[in-house]
Amino acid sequence: MLTKRIVPCLDIKNGRTVKGVNFVDLRDAGDPVELAKIYADTGADELVFLDISATEEKRRTLLDLVMRVAAEVDIPFTVGGGISSVDDIDKLLHAGADKVSINSSAVKNPQLINDASSKFGSQCITVAIDAKQIDGDWFVHLVGGKVPTDINLFEWAQEVEARGAGEILFTSMDHDGTKDGFANEALEILSEMLNIPIIASGGAGNMQHFADTFIKGKSDAALAASVFHFKEIDIQDLKKELKKQGIAVRI
């Protein structure tokens, strides 16, 4: 049976993890490779590296990092942040990334989704969508949620699928950082409307939130950062709890 995925997300700047992590067994809390290995060994199903470096030079640091992760980690990982061309994707995949995640650049240039999925296959193209609810409607936001657009979340999600995306990573700006649970109503609509997997992001605070997003939100995967980095939730414990609630997980 296909299992639900638990996906820790690491924010990367200049080749190092940022936002801090609290792992006592880490020699170097800033080294993404070391953290990635720990997650891989303790039951994470997949990893996401989100690069928040801005300059070209720092992007090259990212490619080195991707290669180091691929060399040492035996589970799949996605790289996102600042990807704007087929050439960027080509470099990341060749360095060893399994999937890439494109966000603002897909909105600015939707053809990028078509071009990338026909060249590399849908399965490695994830489109990340950040959205916020305004007067009852969900609107897509850009640049890490800072810039609003008049694009409707559900219309955009359908277009993204039609253009060949293999997966959607949906972050609710309203839920992100609240630790109040995922945006399960919107997630459920997305999941029923589309026939590609949906990764839920934003709002994880406790183990029940994960169970809820899989059952109520019908999500295929759930992404979180701080609850894992600060050991508020242990992935093994989380998976045991999910299994107890009848959710298929890899243990």
Added chain:
Amino acid sequence: MKIVIINYGAGNIQSIKFAVQRLGHEAILSNDPAEIKAADKVIFPGVGEASSAMKMLKETGLDEVIPQLKQPVLGICLGMQLMCNSSEEGNTKGLRIFDVDVHRFENNVKVPQIGWNQIADLKSDLFTGIKENEFIYLVHSYYAPLCKNTVATTQYGLKYATALQKDNFYGTQFHPEKSSKAGTQILKNFLEI
């Protein structure tokens, strides 16, 4: 041991090279027929789209070379699919090693299938030390139906073949290089055949 990963321009082959390295071996990336024929073990990877991958194989003449190989050959993901008779993807004629036609999943399941599923009905030396229902990582939209070459099965909307074997030819729909400890063991088993 000389291990060659066939490099025909398709997909992420770096990860397979690294996985072989983690097992203490070096692998060469090559599209040179002489080098491939001289290898002890050949890995035939593939990520991408079937018809363009087959086109690249034909350009280098590898479509003739691969079916003639006598040493153990492991096709992974699209590599395995290309070793079948045909694929519905891009209406592609395959290498006709495995006697089965590759189809697209129906829309009663999400496509692509992405994530960890289980392998069962294991019957190949590829799976020595691997328990029934072990978890492996898959990412694919097309599948090989059950057939006489099936050596592992997985359930996703229907039961299909997640591994195939015929003589010295092996194929896995899943990615052993991304399937944690079990995947490493399967790759190790292949290198020890």
